[in-house]
Amino acid sequence: MNTTRDDVVLEVRDLHTYFFNRRSTLKAVDGVTFSLRRGETLGLVGESGCGKSMTALSLLQLVPQPAARIVGGEILLDGDDLLHKTPREMRRIRGRHIAMILQDPQTSLNPVFTIGNQLMEAFAVHQRQPGRALRRLAEQVLQRVKVAAPARRLHDFPHQMSGGMKQRVVGAIAISGAPQVLIADEPTTALDVTIQLQYLKLLKEIQATTQMALLFITHDFGIVARMCDRVAVMYAGRIVEEGPVRQVFRHPAHPYTQALMASVPKMEEKVELLTAIEGQPPALDNLPPGCRFAPRCAYTEPRCTQQYPPDYTLATDHTASCWRLETL
């Protein structure tokens, strides 16, 4: 893969998204930095509530208002800071430059319209065109996501389709604007394993032809290994380790990544009890001053609880933030 600096489509720098309520401030995303290159797939992994989805919604500036707010950072799309855009400009970016596939296909489609209508709407939002042309576009895009007999399927209502089929339609809507960046927020969680595989293959194929960058949010390391070029591990609102998938899988540097890897059951060994990470992730409104993982970490030193460790570069593109890496 070509990895020159110029290929960067999306660059996120020190992004902070907080939830405010009367008593406290929840730091859902607290200083996230990453970049996405053309045609590349970045996996964003982490346990539930670590801020993966909020990061994605922040990119589109669709965080649940007024409770949540993006309080700082930069989101550069082709070098253009999205945080300085007006709501109107943002709306033109959504779907056309950055699109997103949501988790649950069952509720992602409007139950009162046929999928043809919804596909045509997706096109109509971005460009004014006569109905006939829209219908043809809808048919073409359905063909691209490999729905059989697309012309006939256009007249179906969402409840007449299977979950996998619906998620394909949702995918079709997402790629209708030919986006440069596609965010997929656990798109296969609601699907069964066979359909999952088909869907992932399909996404890869579409990516290969369009060269769009894919931000893949998941908690499944199997999917990461299969889909992603690079992986970023998130813990309590921050990325703790980032690097090429192979490198991170072979030599996980951060204790959290190591613990995660250890907890994945292996095919070749017989296991009685799966390894678990002791304790709970910290409450987001009461984060420890130092490393967030320190209370659960096996290698905690005094300074871990006082100061957040900086990023250490271990190999090309492989960074992790842990004090233990200082000595390397």
Added chain:
Amino acid sequence: MARTHTLDVPVEAAPGRARKWIQILRRAPIIPLVIILLFVGTAVFADLLTSHSPTKVQLPKRLRPPAWTPKGDWTYTIGTDTLGRDLMTRIIYGARVSLVVVGLTLGLGGGLGLVLGLLAGYHGGRLDSFLMRAADITMAFPIILFAILLVAILGGGMFNVVVSIGVVLWARYARVIRGEVLSLMQRDFIARARVNGCSDWRIIAVHLFPNVLNTLMVLLSLQVGWLIIVESSLSFLGAGIPPPTPSWGSMIAEGRDYITRAWWVSLFPGLAIALTVLAFNLFGDWLRDTLDPRQRQV
């Protein structure tokens, strides 16, 4: 959920004769439908159905009894009123007045409620709080009292009656629609529409509105009967449609003083109100059961 009849659990005491009939009517909305169609038909074709004038006073012919009584006369099928006008004609024209008032108030109240409910549910936050508190305040007013107050200030007439009922009516619709919108907003297709770059306006009009249409229809149909009563009550109290325009409520009021001598003057408009309201309520119940199965137990 449909009620299943099991042998060991008698849910209610054996229904009386009247109850049984109501049960049958409930299941088959044909009779209510016929009455409703009759009501709408007479309202629309009032001019064709009768040769008498609804407003022309003929004092010599006042208080003629219905045709089938000893002193009756088939020119005036159900008699004449206190000013000698044909009662049947006035009831027919009264249907028109009721229909127009109900239609306009539902249009105004329902439309206002729909729009404000959608806005409150979609935008949430301060706008939502403001609109819902306004709805609470509006609903705290007894509707008849409020309408009398408004009519007293603005003066009578169809337009003022419609406005005064409409400005109270919106609150119920707004509340229910807002609730519905709040639950729809949790679903991913709204998020997907937004991710896809739809404008707020488009999400409300294209994605939310068709999804609340069912609820709106049920709500509207259930309130038609009630609105007919409200309009009649206002007219009965003299705060509604001013004479000589025939309105069922004011016709009952006119006959009040003659009830011992000429019972028909009050009875027939009263019957008209009762039948129409019953028909609309039964129809509304049926519509709710068909369109909105969730509320069936309520």
